[in-house]
Amino acid sequence: MAIPGTIPTDPTAAAAAAPAFAASGxxxxxxxxxxxxxxxxxxxxxxxxxxxxxxxxxxxxxxxxxxxxxxxxxxxxxxxxxxxxxxxxxxxxxxxxxxxxxxxxxxxxxxxxxxxxxxxxxxxxxxxxxxxxxxxxxxxxxxxxxxxxxxxxxxxxxxxxxxxxxxxxxxxxxxxxxxxxxxxxxxxxxxxxTADDFARSHPAGALGRRLLLHIGDVMHAGDDIPRVPADASLGEALLEMSRKRLGMTAVVDEAGRLLGLFTDGDLRRTLGDRSVDVHATPIGEVMTREPVTIGSDALAVEAARLMETRKINALLVLDADRRVVGALNVHDLLRARVV
Structure with missing residues (x-):
């Protein structure tokens, strides 16, 4: 026997009471x-x-x-x-x-x-x-x-x-x-x-990550950047990509300035040509010469927007003199919960 004033536990009675619940709400x-x-x-x-x-x-x-x-x-x-x-x-x-x-x-x-x-x-x-x-x-x-x-x-x-x-x-x-x-x-x-002020008091929140997290906070830097010199072979570039595990490598001059980019996608397109010799082909012949890049002072959320807009999975980070100072991919942004 139900106790007066309690919610009915019988499914039929509960269903009958549903309109009354909504009206009360x-x-x-x-x-x-x-x-x-x-x-x-x-x-x-x-x-x-x-x-x-x-x-x-x-x-x-x-x-x-x-x-x-x-x-x-x-x-x-x-x-x-x-x-x-x-x-x-x-x-x-x-x-x-x-x-x-x-x-x-x-x-x-x-x-x-x-x-x-x-x-x-x-x-x-x-x-x-x-x-x-x-x-x-x-x-x-x-x-x-x-x-x-x-x-x-x-x-x-x-x-x-x-x-x-x-x-x-x-x-x-x-x-x-x-x-x-x-x-x-x-x-x-x-x-x-302002929104920036709000973000400073919410560094762990989504807004804080969008407004406070910079490229430098999430990118790979120093020896972790995949890069090869302009005279490297395709095979040497592939070894660098394998070691650094970012799905790409920068091609740089002696001063570290960007000359081009070679990615997993470039590799698939290159291997479609059966005449390619990975040991003899210079990386400069198969690299992308004007890749999408981002500045070192940008926010991480800008990198996420750029990747989404250009349909790419990785970016090189350049300083004002076009020297490669960092590299990141979409997995880095996911780990930082920017996307």
Whole structure:
């Protein structure tokens, strides 16, 4: 016998309930969307004041909150930090037992509490006031203690929670999250924060790899570059290709400047002519004289785009004097997760 209030486990009953699930889900989106519109309509001078104070601050933004508000505060701190505004999360309960020492007098405190009466946060206010910290708050009750004590209060009150019991924080946490995003984006734009700046704080992410990883970080250099002199034979070039395992070899003059390129593809085309003697044929007769190359100061993602556009699997890297300073193939880009 099923326990009242539980999800039916019988497949037939679950299938019959599916339309109700979808309707419930759509209602949540509708309720939370109305909540977001209500909060957006109240963005005013207080929001601008909060942004200006953060922008002027020489310290960090210390985000704090209990329960669900704490989870939102963590996310806001992470978003601020990754978009040019130094920030971190501080648990208000732990703050009362020593973690308050992380907060300097140059920091701004951003406290989240929908009720505005969270004991753990209110307990910190005297210490923050003595230290002279600017206090920004987000609450759903403009008349609450936390709202009244704030230097700047941001009203995140919503008409209703999406939870039909009006108990679980749903619309209110969505509104808090959106307000945090609004602060981060407004500050990002005010600072002139760029994609390059974003990449520097996300070196392990896909964007960081695209914007920060240079050819020099992934290419083979020095003795690992496959290259033969102009007077080498086809056989000597094949031995060099076999040793370096990049599917190609550069052909260079005495100064190391590029004269041509010989690849696996060139080899297949050359061997199609049965009259070729690999030991007697000079590499200069069968090499590609104007191969596709890339500069040593280019980004790795540019190499990936060039390979894709020209339908090739390997590139030689040249300096300003056309000396061969590196070589890479598509496998090097795959290992670096550029493609």
């Amino acid at each position: 759509r209602r949540v989106f509708e309720v939370e969307a109305r909540g977001l519109h209500a909060v957006a309509a109240r963005l005013d001078g207080a929001f601008s004041d909060a942004c200006a104070r953060i922008l002027r601050a020489s310290g960090r933004v210390v985000c704090t909150g209990m329960g669900k508000s704490g989870h939102v505060a963590r996310k806001i701190a992470a978003t601020l930090a990754s978009t040019g505004t130094p920030a971190f999360y501080m648990h208000p309960g732990e703050a009362g037992h020593g973690d308050l020492g992380m907060v300097t007098d140059a920091d701004i405190v951003l406290a989240l509490s929908y009720s505005g009466e969270s004991d753990e946060i209110l307990m910190l206010l005297p210490a923050l006031r003595r230290q002279g910290n600017v206090l920004l708050t987000m609450t759903g009750r403009p008349g609450s203690t936390l709202a009244r004590e704030a230097d700047v209060h941001l009203d995140i009150s919503v008409p209703e929670e999406a939870c039909p019991l009006h108990l679980a924080p749903t619309s209110s946490t969505t509104a808090s999250m959106a307000m945090g995003d609004a602060l981060a984006v407004a500050l990002l734009e005010a600072r002139g924060f």
